[in-house]
Amino acid sequence: DWSPASFVDTTVAELKAQLGNDRVILGLSGGVDSSVAAVLLNKAIGKNLTCIFVDHGMLRKNEFHDVLRDYESLGLNVIGVDASEKFFSELAGVTEPEKKRKIIGKGFIDVFEAEAKKITDAKWLAQGTIYPDRIESMNITGKVIKSHHNVGGLPEKMHLSLCEPLKWLFKDEVRRVGRQMQMPEHLISRHPFPGPGLAVRILGDITPEKVRVLQEADDIFIRGLREWTCEDGETLYNKVWQAGVILLPIQSVGVMGDERTYEKAVALRAVTSTDAMTADWAHLPYEFMAKVSNEIINKVKGVNRVCYDISSKPPATIEWE
Numbered sequence: 001d002w003s004p005a006s007f008v009d010t011t012v013a014e015l016k017a018q019l020g021n022d023r024v025i026l027g028l029s030g031g032v033d034s035s036v037a038a039v040l041l042n043k044a045i046g047k048n049l050t051c052i053f054v055d056h057g058m059l060r061k062n063e064f065h066d067v068l069r070d071y072e073s074l075g076l077n078v079i080g081v082d083a084s085e086k087f088f089s090e091l092a093g094v095t096e097p098e099k100k101r102k103i104i105g106k107g108f109i110d111v112f113e114a115e116a117k118k119i120t121d122a123k124w125l126a127q128g129t130i131y132p133d134r135i136e137s138m139n140i141t142g143k144v145i146k147s148h149h150n151v152g153g154l155p156e157k158m159h160l161s162l163c164e165p166l167k168w169l170f171k172d173e174v175r176r177v178g179r180q181m182q183m184p185e186h187l188i189s190r191h192p193f194p195g196p197g198l199a200v201r202i203l204g205d206i207t208p209e210k211v212r213v214l215q216e217a218d219d220i221f222i223r224g225l226r227e228w229t230c231e232d233g234e235t236l237y238n239k240v241w242q243a244g245v246i247l248l249p250i251q252s253v254g255v256m257g258d259e260r261t262y263e264k265a266v267a268l269r270a271v272t273s274t275d276a277m278t279a280d281w282a283h284l285p286y287e288f289m290a291k292v293s294n295e296i297i298n299k300v301k302g303v304n305r306v307c308y309d310i311s312s313k314p315p316a317t318i319e320w321e
């Protein structure tokens with residue numbers, strides 16, 4: 001009978017037996033799954049675990065530094081790599097969604113591999129893969145909807161064995177395991193975030209300036225969700241599965257004072273879901289949306305229009321690319 005406490009005990013014991021004194025590398029993304037996997041492994045093998053956290057430049061505002069600080073305070077042995085320049089230059093001028101995903105996926109593997117190679121005696125690559133990830137990439141229909149980027153292909157290439165301690169769990173179980181290990185609540189309740197990051201939320205080509213604009217708008221939306229408490233005492237952030245802002249590749253006419261403006265439009269996306277396989281658009285309160293919309297238009301230079309995405313998955317997906 002499953003409980004987070006017994007899962008932690010048996011998994012830590014199994015990891016100890018399986019890994020012995022081997023060195024293990026793990027790619028941290030800042031998300032719940034890889035963080036919980038890292039803390040479990042840290043419990044089992046301590047300093048034999050080296051975590052690598054790559055900044056591809058498409059993370060949320062301040063995310064790289066905030067998350068690195070969190071990891072360090074969890075006692076993890078973590079290496080942060082700022083590779084944003086590489087990604088910006090490789091992505092320049094690329095507009096096709098799958099091509100963008102491929103570039104980021106490959107670039108990520110290159111950076112990760114270069115770091116991982118420095119740990120010459122590593123035997124294992126650990127990942128925070130969970131059960132729904134494997135279902136989505138099994139592709140029962142044989143059709144690739146989106147090429148999800150993870151460290152695919154790398155274990156074979158580097159002659160590393162794969163260690164996936166969470167591979168039978170669902171997200172809610174991963175969160176319970178994290179709480180069981182007393183990880184900070186803001187890490188546990190974090191929304192999922194796609195591997196390619198804001199790159200799949202900037203439609204069209206990517207520039208550092210577009211990333212900056214999107215980071216500002218996204219920060220206002222996410223902070224707003226965290227700060228809005230509903231009647232039942234729960235925040236809007238905790239009520240939705242995932243949320244973010246999409247930067248649209250269009251400009252529209254607006255007016256500011258007595259000046260005509262011609263600036264960018266953004267879409268807010270917030271969904272409810274239990275596993276990301278299906279999702280419904282979140283019915284956010286109108287007063288909340290009015291507040292966020294005003295704040296974005298007033299504070300984010302270059303944006304003069306805010307829309308709300310009311311599509312469910314299927315047929316839409318959660319991300320726009």
Ligand code: XMP
Binds near residue numbers: 147276313316
């Ligand atoms: P879609 O857009 O397919 O997204 O409805 C389903 C869930 O997966 C996340 N997502 C990704 N996660 N690498 C990831 O690790 C990726 O390449 C990727 N693309 C989408 C998305 O944010 C949602 O939670």
